[in-house]
Amino acid sequence: MQRIEEKLKILADAAKYDVSCSSSGSTRKNNGGIGDASTSGICHTYTEDGRCVSLLKILLTNHCIYDCAFCVSRKSNDVKRAAFTVEEVVDLTMNFYRRNYIEGLFLSSGIFKDADFTMERMLRIVKKLRQEERYNGYIHLKTIPGASEELIKDAGLYVDRMSINLELPTEAGLKLVAPEKDHESVKKPLAFVNEQMESFKEEKKLIKHTPVFVPAGQSTQMVIGATPENDFEIMQVADDFYKNYKLKRVYYSGYIPINNENSLLPQIGSAPPLVRENRLYQTDWLLRFYGFRLDEILNPQHMHLDLDIDPKLSWALRNPHFFPVDVNTADFNAIIRIPGIGRQSALKIVHARKFGGLYTYQLQKMGIAYNRAKYFLQCVDTPFRLGNPSMEHVRSAILSESNSGNRRQAVTGQLTLF
Amino acid sequence: MYYLFDGTYLGFLSCVFESFERKESNIIPLMQEDYQIALFSETRTIVTDNRKALRVQKGLQARVGKVEAMDFYRAFLSEDRKAWLASFFIVCQIFSGRADIRQDYGDEHVLYFSQILKKVSRERHRMKAFIRFSKSSDGLFFALVEPDFNVLPLISDFFRKRYADMPWLIYDMKRKYGLLFDTRQVGEVQLSPEEVQDATMPSIAIEMDERDELFQRLWKQYYTSTNIEARKNMKLHLQHVPRRYWKYLVEKK
Secondary structure, eight states: OOOHHHHHHHHHHHHTTOOOOOOOSOOOOOOSSBOOOOTTOOOOEEOTTSOEEOEEEEESBOOOSOOOTTOTTOTTSOOOOOBOOHHHHHHHHHHHHHTTSOSEEEEEOOOOSOHHHHHHHHHHHHHIIIIISOBOSEEEEEOOTTOOHHHHHHHHTTOSEEEOOOBSSSHHHHHHHOTTOOTHHHHHHHHHHHHHHHHHHHHHHHOTTOOOOSTTOEEEEEEESSSOOOHHHHHHHHHHHHHHHOOSEEEEEEOOOOOSSOTTSOOTTSOOOHHHHHHHHHHHHHHHHSOOOHHHHSBTTBOSOOSSSOHHHHHHHHOGGGOOEETTTSOHHHHTTSTTOOHHHHHHHHHHGGGSOOOHHHHHHTTOOHHHHTTTEEOTTOOOOSSOOOHHHHHHHHHHHTTTHHHHHHHHHHHTTO | OEEEEOSSHHHHHHHHHHHHHTTOOSOEEEEGGGGGGGTTSOEEEOOOOHHHHHHHHHHHHHHHOHHHHHHHHHHHTTOOHHHHHHHHHHHHHHHTTOTTGGGOTTSHHHHHHHHHHHHHHHHHHHHHHHOOOEEBTTSOEEEEEOOSSOOHHHHHHHHHHHTTTSOEEEEETTTTEEEEEOSSOEEEEOOOHHHHHHHHSTTTSSOBOTTHHHHHHHHHHHHHHTOOGGGOOHHHHHHHSOGGGGGGOTTTO
């Protein structure tokens, strides 16, 4: 039998490509046992790649009946296999949690035998934690595509978040590298859980003691850069999923080459598309928190995000007629569209201007990226400008000002992919 | 004029009370130990008076609400003299009828106050994240910390609610006091220098739970395995986990 250390090594390593580590959004309270959920989530540490470690993220097993080319646990891959017992996962989770190492458990699994068998085993872990250990901390459970609705519904009563990964942004991409899978088997359970969430919420309005059902909602993940989808296609899919399934998050995961046998995929040694991934997240944020519509940022004329500059700046340069925005009179929703000004600073500006017109030195102190924002805003002491500067000029001025040395390097690093 | 007080929050509030009673303005609040800063200036020593302090506290709550009144306590825990000054200025303005002054971010004091509040809240959050308990053989979970600000009072509730079924101790090595939870309530404790010495070398002094070392090892294993080498980004890593916290982090030791 393998030692627990070796199992942890194998099954944490296999789980790490799932980027979600969020522990936020749940309000589970400690009722007479141990643990609770922190609404804002807590990152207990960060790995050297700069990613947050919030949950004990492991696979129950990396044995899998599927052979998806992009997955490290694919059947044909020659890796060491391992499987935790139910007791081992519970023991690890409780002991890490009590030492304040983690916010909770993120449990995923390779598919062994069939979907229901796997889901049933995962459910046993979750139930043991909640019922026997009286554990009220965070649990993120992967829904196994193809598992029965009874099992999924049962799991929803014990966990905080559920997720299923789309894997590749489009059906065509998925068929290239994972012919056994399809998007339908992801959409169906996402829709089912969403319906259940809604009906539990409705019921709660009538009956106060209705149990909570997946209180932190659902999420999904797409692998970026493994197959040739463009940014417009990717964000269209994300936008649809946010709207149709009320997802809390869509994660974009730059593909890290792990397979040299499939010539369709980037080969081992090529750098993951980190800048592109970052630009996709920025777009995601603009859609969810900044009131942008997708077609303002990406559309059939602009199908790729600019890697040198962020998508908000890119939009601003294409829409000079929107600027300059006068921060002393403009609406909050117009101020957050100024490149270099975020929601927090915009809120400060809107409060502060009630006490008198704002000057440049005040804006600079408030923490906005003034060097970027100055081309797009107006305040009390902005000198009168005759005509508008050309946006081409603004773009090059901003690029030369920001020390984009690192970024340039990263961009060339990524270009070798294609 | 400098007001010298005992360094407690009640002392700070007493200063506010005195400045209004004596009709003295342009006050700079300092601790008695900071006296050398004010060596050649006019100073007044303010005696902490709980009754006066509570009147100020009540008055603040009535004017800005309980939640916002709490902000002055949080900012005070920064132990930052400039923040105390900004706080003092804002409190005085509130009592002079400007209850909405906290939104005037164009004002230097107000902006500084909001920035320090953010820093304190970040440090509080970091302590919730970075505290690492070890388990001793008698079942006590203990942790040592050295937070930038005096944030223990701000995390007490969080740990009491979360770890309600186990006894724990969180000890601030810098400020030499700790929070002890006996599974019923949280109390403040001070350890003798010998006891602190013991705690820094638990392997000698405190008998550890037999499985504690195993879980520390497993945690390190997990931390290494979950890292993606191809995405290495030490700049970002250090931004999130600054070196000064490594000393007490199992995975970074």
